[in-house]
Amino acid sequence: MNGRITLAHGDGGEQAHRLIQDVFIAAFGDSSAPMMDAAIQPVSGAKLAVTTDSFVVQPIFFPGGNIGKLAVAGTVNDLIVSGAEPLYLTCGFILEEGFSLKELQVIVKSMAEEAAKSNVRIVAGDTKVVERGACDGIFINTTGIGVIREERQLHPTAITEGDSVIVTGTIGDHGVSIIAARNELGLRTDVLSDCASLTAMLSDALISTSTIRIMRDPTRGGLATSLVEIAEDFGVTVELDEEEIPVRPDVQGACELLGFEPIYLANEGKAVIIVSQSEEMQLLETLRRHPEGANAAVIGRVTNTTKGQLLLRTVFGSSRRLHRLSGVLLPRIC
Incomplete structure (x- = not known):
């Protein structure tokens, strides 16, 4: 596969679809399976839903929310639209040298508040700091885990x-x-x-x-x-x-x-x-x-x-x- 990544590969449209099919699914998955918002995996007689997402929104504070609220809501919603009851989240932070600690506290607080609305616990995380200019302030990755009850399965x-x-x-x-x-x-x-x-x-x-x-x-x-x-x-x-x-x-x-x-x-x-x-x-x-x-x-x-x-x-x-x-x-x- 020739060429280079462009911004269009991240817009969720046709080029993103081709990138996922031709690179990621070709290496990791089943190209015949429908693309859902979360992967459904059988575990010990139950069905678990697992999803992961990364958030790079610009600006990080916007009318109606911020990157932290968005990270939790986006991941929780991927679970619930799959029929799952959201249970746990993990979160990873990539922070740029010089980023405001006060702004970070606001973002993290909004994540905790949004998680509480869905009765979801943030149970694990990771933090990395990169040199000034190596990222745009803050990027967040979240992984969500939920369980699908028999009566909530979609068809x-x-x-x-x-x-x-x-x-x-x-x-x-x-x-x-x-x-x-x-x-x-x-x-x-x-x-x-x-x-x-x-x-x-x-x-x-x-x-x-x-x-x-x-x-x-x-x-x-x-x-x-x-x-x-x-x-x-x-x-x-x-x-x-x-x-x-x-x-x-x-x-x-x-x-x-x-x-x-x-x-x-x-x-x-x-x-x-x-x-x-x-x-x-x-x-x-x-x-x-x-x-x-x-x-x-x-x-x-x-x-x-x-x-x-x-x-x-x-x-x-x-x-x-x-x-x-x-x-x-x-x-x-x-």
Whole structure:
């Protein structure tokens, strides 16, 4: 494999997908297995979910959160959307010489607070310090471990025609908040990042409904990329209704100004869920009982189970196929 790493390899889109398939999975894994937010491993009769993530967001403090809150919420959410009950986290810190101890204390405190919200314990960690200029202040790696109970198992192979696609709230909030916080493009907005752990809301969802097929955490690459992966991995056609996708007016305005599409912007406190049509209303009621799910909406349907593709029915009545994010949209978003 020739070439060099570019920023696009870290955006969660097509080049990131190819990097994972052609380099990492080729060396470590099974290329035929669907890519999930956490690995599910049988251990002594139980099923463990394991996930790991690294956080390099810039800036490290942003409206609605900071790198520490993001690290815990992001890892916990990868576990919960896999159907797991999050139990333990480890965290590794790479600190740049000269980094503020006061800021580090704020970050670590926010990690402890976010972990407590999900009843998760941080049980191990590591710290490395590198020379000034060798990293951008602070990078954090987290690993999450959870257990999947029998009644919480998801069944993505049961996705069937007519199933409902639900998103738990407005999309693109995190992406726009980071753009504004960087002060690079002259964007002024009061949009806060949606950075939040979804354990309570999605645990209730798993208890209240029995036909959730799959859940995803649409972070890098956004809603569209997550649904493209589901469609291709399980050979189904998903059709979204653009008018039904919840987007805040200020997020939509920012996207129009900057030439972005909200469906490709990162989210850090949302989930996309496929559930049977018979239980969509029950699921919506459950989600809307939580602040993080107040704007939950049905945004599309599974229209067949023979062709893996994502379609968007536009506000003008036409339909177009959506693909993974291609190229660099916004690096270092998480």
